[in-house]
Structure formats: structure tokens, C-alpha cells
Amino acid sequence: xxxxxxxxxxxxxxxxxxxxxxxxxxxxxxxxxxxxxxxxxxxxxxxxxxxxxxxxxxxxxxxxxxxxxxxxxxxxxxxxxxxxxxxxxxxxxxxxxxxxxxxxxxxxxxxxxxxxxxxxxxxxxxxxxxxxxxxxxxxxxxxxxxxxxxxxxxxxxxxxxxxxxxxxxxxxxxxxxxxxxxxxxxxxxxxxxxxxxxxxxxxxxxx
Amino acid sequence: xxxxxxxxxxxxxxxxxxxxxxxxxxxxxxxxxxxxxxxxxxxxxxxxxxxxxxxxxxxxxxxxxxxxxxxxxxxxxxxxxxxxxxxxxxxxxxxxxxxxxxxxxxxxxxxxxxxxxxxxxxxxxxxxxxxxxxxxxxxxxxxxxxxxxxxxxxxxxxxxxxxxxxxxxxxxxxxxxxxxxxxxxxxxxxxxxxxxxxxxxxxxxxxxxxxxxxxxxxxxxxxxxxxxxxxxxx
Numbered sequence: 001x002x003x004x005x006x007x008x009x010x011x012x013x014x015x016x017x018x019x020x021x022x023x024x025x026x027x028x029x030x031x032x033x034x035x036x037x038x039x040x041x042x043x044x045x046x047x048x049x050x051x052x053x054x055x056x057x058x059x060x061x062x063x064x065x066x067x068x069x070x071x072x073x074x075x076x077x078x079x080x081x082x083x084x085x086x087x088x089x090x091x092x093x094x095x096x097x098x099x100x101x102x103x104x105x106x107x108x109x110x111x112x113x114x115x116x117x118x119x120x121x122x123x124x125x126x127x128x129x130x131x132x133x134x135x136x137x138x139x140x141x142x143x144x145x146x147x148x149x150x151x152x153x154x155x156x157x158x159x160x161x162x163x164x165x166x167x168x169x170x171x172x173x174x175x176x177x178x179x180x181x182x183x184x185x186x187x188x189x190x191x192x193x194x195x196x197x198x199x200x201x202x203x204x205x206x207x
Numbered sequence: 208x209x210x211x212x213x214x215x216x217x218x219x220x221x222x223x224x225x226x227x228x229x230x231x232x233x234x235x236x237x238x239x240x241x242x243x244x245x246x247x248x249x250x251x252x253x254x255x256x257x258x259x260x261x262x263x264x265x266x267x268x269x270x271x272x273x274x275x276x277x278x279x280x281x282x283x284x285x286x287x288x289x290x291x292x293x294x295x296x297x298x299x300x301x302x303x304x305x306x307x308x309x310x311x312x313x314x315x316x317x318x319x320x321x322x323x324x325x326x327x328x329x330x331x332x333x334x335x336x337x338x339x340x341x342x343x344x345x346x347x348x349x350x351x352x353x354x355x356x357x358x359x360x361x362x363x364x365x366x367x368x369x370x371x372x373x374x375x376x377x378x379x380x381x382x383x384x385x386x387x388x389x390x391x392x393x394x395x396x397x398x399x400x401x402x403x404x405x406x407x408x409x410x411x412x413x414x415x416x417x418x419x420x421x422x423x424x425x426x427x428x429x430x431x432x433x434x435x436x437x438x439x440x441x
Contacts, residue, residue, distance in 0.1 A: 088309025
């Protein structure tokens with residue numbers, strides 16, 4: 001049985017270590033916050049906050065307190081606020097230990113494409129390019145194949161890149177792949193998924 | 208030196224002209240200079256370029272200036288929330304220069320600090336680095352990005368004293384300080400102007416040296432994505 005969204009998020013949470021400052025992207029990465037358990041993890045929101053709390057209770061929404069997805073959130077006792085230049089200063093400066101992001105395509109060399117599809121509506125890269133260029137470790141969480149069954153783990157990305165050689169770890173519904181110097185390594189398979197299943201679903205080189 | 212004006216229209220008097228570059232604070236609809244945007248709409252000034260992380264939503268924020276076709280170009284990182292924006296963009300009426308969010312913030316900060324260019328790793332190997340100077344530092348490749356020197360800054364803070372020393376509230380700070388810094392003239396709107404001496408000097412987020420004109424007013428502070436959790440049953 002391949003992993004579902006929550007199981008992928010749960011697996012991604014295992015990559016986080018006590019004391020880490022972490023940035024979570026939109027979608028499945030947001031779910032990772034539900035699985036950090038007792039680990040002391042501080043979440044960064046790139047619009048200018050460290051120590052992001054959960055959604056507010058109804059009636060407690062504050063228009064001055066949102067996350068990078070423009071959703072209302074809450075603060076914690078440890079929260080600190082800062083401006084966008086400082087926020088990306090800490091991202092670019094390598095102070096954020098890890099970013100967990102979604103992706104459209106990842107290459108065997110760790111190239112990442114997750115911001116635009118030519119010919120379709122382009123909304124912008126937001127903070128994704130800064131994050132992948134700056135944080136300590138980039139972990140991608142995505143389905144292994146697209147809705148047509150084509151591999152999203154490729155030799156070369158076909159879509160415009162968000163960053164070149166930036167991805168360290170790929171967690172998909174089928175398993176966990178590490179981006180090595182010579183290609184991808186299978187670190188783990190989802191229950192009932194074999195290495196051969198992953199090889200069959202992966203266009204990029206697995207060594 | 209009088210910084211306080213009665214309203215947004217008076218505060219912008221003599222500062223607006225066609226084709227100018229305006230840096231605006233705000234992230235989404237959070238911390239945007241609502242009152243100054245309304246006054247720019249009313250002024251009818253046109254062919255504006257805005258350096259702003261986002262472009263508002265339909266009918267609110269910078270979306271109002273898109274509805275009136277007063278904006279020619281946006282320098283932004285994300286513009287996905289606005290149908291009128293997309294219509295004008297796809298029909299070629301509106302130009303967009305996408306900037307990675309941190310690059311945009313640093314371009315504003317740099318401009319405000321008298322730094323005309325800086326090298327960053329962000330965007331190397333992607334479309335945004337095409338045509339720009341690259342340079343190696345300590346074995347890694349960086350791309351040259353230019354500081355933004357705006358004609359005018361429009362920003363919003365929570366409270367300011369009469370000299371423009373100000374504090375922001377929670378994540379409404381966002382792009383406001385760097386946007387404030389990079390304009391030749393900065394006009395700031397706040398929820399409350401307080402007497403000099405009532406803000407703790409150690410707690411000032413942006414010193415009044417960056418703020419040339421100041422207004423106080425009521426803000427709608429619209430929420431873009433209202434997300435809540437349920438209270439657990441007692």
C-alpha cells in the first residue's frame with residue numbers, strides 16, 4: 001500500500017530533529033506540523049514570523065496575523081516577528097535548517113520545478129526560489145507520478161526550474177529517495193512497495 | 208517640521224505623477240496602505256509601476272488601481288489572487304516582472320541603504336537569473352540583483368509618534384520597512400498617532416527618519432483566507 005498524504009507527512013516529520021527551525025510549504029508539507037510529536041520544532045513563516053501556531057478558534061481571527069498562504073493563524077509564547085528583508089535574510093543566510101516543499105518535477109540531480117507551467121497561468125514563485133537556495137536541507141514531498149501516470153522524478157526537469165541541484169531528499173507515496181552525487185538512492189519503500197516498483201515509476205537514474 | 212497630514216489626499220499632494228515607481232508595503236492584504244491606495248485611485252495618476260509583493264485582490268488593495276487601469280507594471284513575487292490582474296496580464300495591458308520574494312525585499316532594503324546591487328544565490332540556474340551578471344564567491348555562483356530606488360513609498364504601520372517613529376503589529380510588518388526605506392519620499396498611514404515620548408525608544412521598529420509624511424485613519428483590514436479550528440468539546 002503506497003503512503004497517503006498523511007503518511008507522507010508523517011514520514012517527512014521523521015526528518016526533523018529537536019531544536020530545528022523549519023519552513024513548511026503549502027499542501028502536504030503543512031500537514032507535517034501534525035506529526036512532530038514531542039520534538040521542539042520552530043516553524044518559520046516567510047512573511048515574517050518564527051514560532052507559528054495553529055489556526056485560531058472561530059472569532060479569534062486577527063487580520064494582522066497570517067501565514068505565507070495568507071491564512072489566519074496564531075502566535076505562540078516563543079513567537080518573534082520581523083520584516084520580509086530579515087525573514088529572507090535568515091533563509092538566504094542558511095539559518096533555517098530545513099524546508100519541506102511540494103513539487104511538480106524533481107530531477108536525479110536535485111533540480112526542482114514547482115512554480116510555473118508554460119502556457120498556463122503564471123502566478124509567481126513567491127518565496128520558493130529563496131528557500132531552496134538558502135535553507136540547510138530541502139525535502140520534497142509529492143506523489144511519485146502525475147495524474148497521467150508519468151514519473152515526476154526525472155532525468156531532467158521539463159518545466160522551468162525553481163532551483164538547480166537544490167533537493168536533498170524526495171518523499172513520495174512510494175518511498176524515500178536521497179539525491180546523491182551520481183544519482184538517486186532508494187532509502188525506504190512504503191509498505192508493500194518494492195525497489196522494482198520504485199524503479200519502474202522513476203525516470204531518473206537510481207544507483 | 209510638520210509630518211502629520213489630515214488625510215491621504217493631502218499627504219500625497221505634490222508627490223504623484225504619471226510613470227512613477229511606487230514601492231508599497233503589505234503581504235497579501237495584510238499591512239497594506241489602504242488609505243493611500245484609495246487616494247491614488249482618486250488622483251487619477253496613471254502608467255504607474257508598483258514594487259509590491261502582491262497585487263491585491265479584485266476590488267481591494269492594489270486591485271483597485273488595476274480596476275482603474277492606473278498600473279502599467281508590477282514588480283512582484285506572487286499575483287495569484289486577482290482575476291482582473293490576470294485578464295490585463297494575459298491581454299498584454301499589464302507588464303509583470305517576477306522577483307523571488309526575498310530578492311524583492313532585499314532589493315528594496317538595498318535601495319534604501321544606498322546599495323545599487325548585490326549578489327545572491329537565489330534564482331541561479333533559473334529564468335530569473337537569465338541575462339544578469341554572475342560571479343563566483345568561495346566556489347559558489349551568485350547572480351547580481353539591483354537595488355530598488357522608488358520615487359515614492361506608501362506604507363502602513365500600527366502606531367507612530369508625531370516624528371514618525373513607528374511600530375508594526377504582528378505579521379503586518381512584512382514588506383513595510385523595506386518599502387518605506389527605498390523611496391525618495393515615504394508616506395505612512397497608521398491606526399494611531401501617539402504623542403512623542405509615549406513609544407518606548409528601544410521598541411521602535413522603523414525610526415522616523417524614513418517617514419516624511421504621516422496620516423492616521425480607520426482601516427478595513429480585510430482577511431484574505433479566514434481559517435479556523437474547532438473548539439474541542441467540553
